[in-house]
Amino acid sequence: MPTPPPNILWICSDQQRYDTIHSLGNSLIRTPNIDRMIENGVTFTSAYCQSPVCSPSRASFLTGRYPSTTRCRQNGQTIPADERLLPRILKENGYHCGLSGKLHLSSCSDGKVETRIDDGYDVFHWSHHPQPDWPENAYQQWLNSKGVTWDELYCSSETEHVKAGVPAEYHQTAWCAEMAIEFIQENQHRPWMFSVNMFDPHHPFDPPLEYLQRYKPEEMPVPKFRSGEWNNKTRYQQLDHVWAHNSEGGMRVDEITPKQSQRITAAYYAMVELIDDQVGRMLSTLEETGQLENTIVVFMSDHGEMLGDHGLYLKGPHFYEEAVHVPLVVQWPGHFEAGLRSDALVELVDLVPTFCDAVNVPIEPQIQGKSLCEICTGATDPSQHRDEVYCEYTNSWTHERSYGTMLRTKTHKIVVYHGVDEGELYDLISDPDEFENLWDDPSFQKMKSKLLKRAFDASVFTMDPAPPRLGPF
Numbered sequence: 001m002p003t004p005p006p007n008i009l010w011i012c013s014d015q016q017r018y019d020t021i022h023s024l025g026n027s028l029i030r031t032p033n034i035d036r037m038i039e040n041g042v043t044f045t046s047a048y049c050q051s052p053v054c055s056p057s058r059a060s061f062l063t064g065r066y067p068s069t070t071r072c073r074q075n076g077q078t079i080p081a082d083e084r085l086l087p088r089i090l091k092e093n094g095y096h097c098g099l100s101g102k103l104h105l106s107s108c109s110d111g112k113v114e115t116r117i118d119d120g121y122d123v124f125h126w127s128h129h130p131q132p133d134w135p136e137n138a139y140q141q142w143l144n145s146k147g148v149t150w151d152e153l154y155c156s157s158e159t160e161h162v163k164a165g166v167p168a169e170y171h172q173t174a175w176c177a178e179m180a181i182e183f184i185q186e187n188q189h190r191p192w193m194f195s196v197n198m199f200d201p202h203h204p205f206d207p208p209l210e211y212l213q214r215y216k217p218e219e220m221p222v223p224k225f226r227s228g229e230w231n232n233k234t235r236y237q238q239l240d241h242v243w244a245h246n247s248e249g250g251m252r253v254d255e256i257t258p259k260q261s262q263r264i265t266a267a268y269y270a271m272v273e274l275i276d277d278q279v280g281r282m283l284s285t286l287e288e289t290g291q292l293e294n295t296i297v298v299f300m301s302d303h304g305e306m307l308g309d310h311g312l313y314l315k316g317p318h319f320y321e322e323a324v325h326v327p328l329v330v331q332w333p334g335h336f337e338a339g340l341r342s343d344a345l346v347e348l349v350d351l352v353p354t355f356c357d358a359v360n361v362p363i364e365p366q367i368q369g370k371s372l373c374e375i376c377t378g379a380t381d382p383s384q385h386r387d388e389v390y391c392e393y394t395n396s397w398t399h400e401r402s403y404g405t406m407l408r409t410k411t412h413k414i415v416v417y418h419g420v421d422e423g424e425l426y427d428l429i430s431d432p433d434e435f436e437n438l439w440d441d442p443s444f445q446k447m448k449s450k451l452l453k454r455a456f457d458a459s460v461f462t463m464d465p466a467p468p469r470l471g472p473f
Contacts, residue, residue, distance in 0.1 A: 160260065
């Protein structure tokens with residue numbers, strides 16, 4: 001009897017830094033279920049997104065193509081209708097596909113419902129974020145079906161930047177998992193893919209009170225920042241502080257006390273722990289329904305969160321490790337290696353070809369990523385995949401036009417801001433925390449020229465290899 005094709009459970013948190021997993025070095029956070037995935041699967045310890053903001057990153061990893069080729073290069077743009085998302089490819093090959101949470105391949109501002117292309121999702125539980133800004137928010141409809149409202153569940157502010165949010169039982173993260181669990185239970189006898197796209201740990205920092213109380217702020221680290229650091233950084237970082245100071249809800253580090261910053265970090269960690277608990281629920285459902293052995297489970301995030309490091313919160317035209325280095329764990333019992341940690345440089349565009357490879361679906365010519373399957377199966381050196389990773393930023397700020405390109409090797413990182421004579425260059429061996437910008441250092445001009453050439457080459461080599469087509473291949 002032929003082996004059925006594997007299912008795919010694709011779990012993607014929003015704005016989660018790499019350094020938020022217990023077994024990957026963070027002793028202050030509790031993530032036992034993701035730790036179990038790491039023990040049972042393959043962890044890519046040097047995984048990078050292709051944009052430090054949501055829409056272009058999501059368009060990129062859902063298509064296996066770079067932001068400039070998807071033409072969804074900034075928040076507020078809509079992905080063109082001729083782009084082919086993984087669920088559409090899988091649907092054309094016999095898969096039943098579903099989603100809970102956000103998709104964010106189109107603008108969702110001002111109460112505007114996201115415009116969908118032919119994305120391949122048969123089941124679409126859409127909730128861009130939990131707040132009741134749209135009647136179409138499926139999470140809010142779920143709350144109403146339970147006889148409760150967001151306003152009565154959401155607690156009052158505890159501090160200026162941290163709130164105690166909706167109880168775990170009614171939280172959007174739990175709802176995302178609940179929709180996945182129902183889908184897993186209902187589709188046991190056909191191949192499926194389900195995208196779980198919770199909004200957390202994206203700001204606002206508002207975990208359930210019971211989770212917030214598990215973390216002692218005084219035990220949390222304070223942000224990595226050096227006095228005078230901005231003197232050798234770009235004006236975009238300085239502008240970020242001006243914007244944070246002048247905008248409602250902005251977070252300016254020089255106006256946040258160390259105790260407040262620790263409170264924010266505690267809340268952020270609490271949000272991650274809630275996510276981890278929901279990962280556990282979904283894994284348990286796979287076990288209970290006998291589907292764990294035939295399901296590829298992925299845990300990742302779309303990009304990171306600055307969390308006060310380098311004087312920055314949230315995100316923007318910044319390419320620090322905190323913003324672009326993301327968690328990535330893949331498990332498939334009996335097929336992928338267990339407990340393998342690969343330090344190869346990988347990109348999130350590599351996921352679509354990996355999935356296609358794993359389920360024996362042809363990798364279409366427009367896909368730009370490189371399959372990770374040989375690393376996952378132990379067939380090749382887990383320390384080698386790419387010589388560099390590439391990341392883009394295109395004018396997603398509302399108050400200042402900015403265009404950036406990042407290229408990172410295992411030893412150096414260069415950031416080019418286009419149209420201005422500014423940039424960043426870091427020696428990641430001697431300065432892994434990226435404090436010393438060597439862009440104008442005379443002794444590093446040869447290295448700068450070399451990396452500028454590589455960054456330019458990368459921008460050319462990531463051009464569209466094959467224009468997308470509207471129909472199946």
